[in-house]
Amino acid sequence: MARKKNSSLIATKVLPFDKYELYNKAVQSPEDDVQFYLECYKEIRKGKKPITLREDFCGGGAISCEWVKLDKAHKSSGIDLDPEPMDYGRKNYISKLNDDQQSRIALIKKDVLSGGLPTADLAVAVNFSYFLFKKREILKKYFDNVYQSLNHKGLFILDIFGGSQCYDAIEDKTKHKDFTYYWDQQSYDPLTNEAYFEIHFRYKNKKYENVFSYDWRMWSIPELKELLIEVGFQDAKVYWEGSNRQGGGNGVFKQTDKGESCLSWIAYIVGIK
Ligand SMILES: C[S@@+](CC[C@H](N)C(=O)[O-])C[C@H]1O[C@@H](n2cnc3c(N)ncnc32)[C@H](O)[C@@H]1O
Structure with a gap:
């Protein structure tokens, strides 16, 4: 499977390449990601546009950077525990933004399990990073923190993969x-x-x-939907990826109430406050 993957980083080794650069090229597509978040919000909120985005488990903050590039009104914050990828992002991604864009983004060293996450219209947790929470109570605590941090009409978008x-x-x-x-x-x-x-x-x-x-723990879509509802989200919708002619994913995600069994799939779950 998998075009997009990641999570906890192992000890730094001396490597003859920039591991974050290769990782970024191999598994990330932040330009497409932010476009999807924007369209998804507008679809669910009937044309209303989100302004603030928070990227949990942000690593280098590639998504936060793309968000402030997308619109002059956009603001973003990225949250991560580890200063190493955030420093990498400051040096390699944020430094390439113009002054105005830089003034609208902040990478913050913080545990997503701690309270007081920055407020946002959109919170995103992608590349399956939350899979590192293996206990239901811990994942529920994280979802509750997200719920508390979302503005009125806020959305929480997370991705998930699975398949036999x-x-x-x-x-x-x-x-x-x-x-x-x-x-x-x-x-x-x-x-x-x-x-x-x-x-x-x-x-x-x-x-x-x-x-x-x-x-990781491999969470399932129904488990995650149930948890989102338990912490207070009004609804949780699933966006399922369409297929190309070869039977692979086509990168287009549409809201549906029915998936299909396949060897490998990726989907988004959207918690609606
Ligand atoms: C490999 S990364 C994902 C980076 C980026 N989101 C992406 O799409 O590639 C997972 C990140 O989660 C961070 N992380 C792990 N536990 C965390 C926690 N409790 N709070 C905040 N960040 C955490 C790790 O430091 C790591 O940078």
Whole structure:
């Protein structure tokens, strides 16, 4: 599966490439992401436009940067525990914004499980980062924090992946111009739904193993919808990806009440305050 993946970073190794640059090229598509968030908000809120976006688990804050580029009124904040990717983002992404855009973005070192998250019209948690919360009560605490932080008519957008292939120990590889990206599904335990994944890169004919690793619980769409409703969201809608002619995802997500069984899928869940 997987065009988009990520989560907790492993110890910094001396690598002959910029791991965040390769990660960004391999798994992120922030320009498309912000366009989807905007359209989704306008669809659900009948044409009303969101102004403030908060990117939880922001890493380098690539989405926060694209949000302030999209409209002169937009403001964004990115939240992460780890200063390393945020410093990378300040140096490599935020520094490339103009002064006005820079004045409308802030990356903040904070635990999303702590209270007082910055208020927003849109909160997003993508690339499945919340999968690192394995206990229901902990994930519920995070969702409650998000609910409390959202403005009136706010939305919470999170992505999720699944499909029968996610339970197999397989390595998926994608060739890019200067490197190869590997998504390695090492283990899955049906008793706990916990799974362990690694990202490797091949660069200049050498494979660098375990550049990023992910120790996750595979949550399901109904579990997440139930939790969103439990913390107070009025509704939770699912946006399912359409297919291309080869049977892969086409990058177009539409709201639906019925999915389809497939080897690998990605969807968005939208919590409506
Ligand atoms: C690999 S990243 C995701 C980066 C980015 N969102 C993306 O799409 O690629 C997951 C991030 O979650 C952060 N993180 C983990 N637990 C967190 C928590 N409790 N509060 C805030 N950030 C957390 C990690 O430091 C890490 O940067």
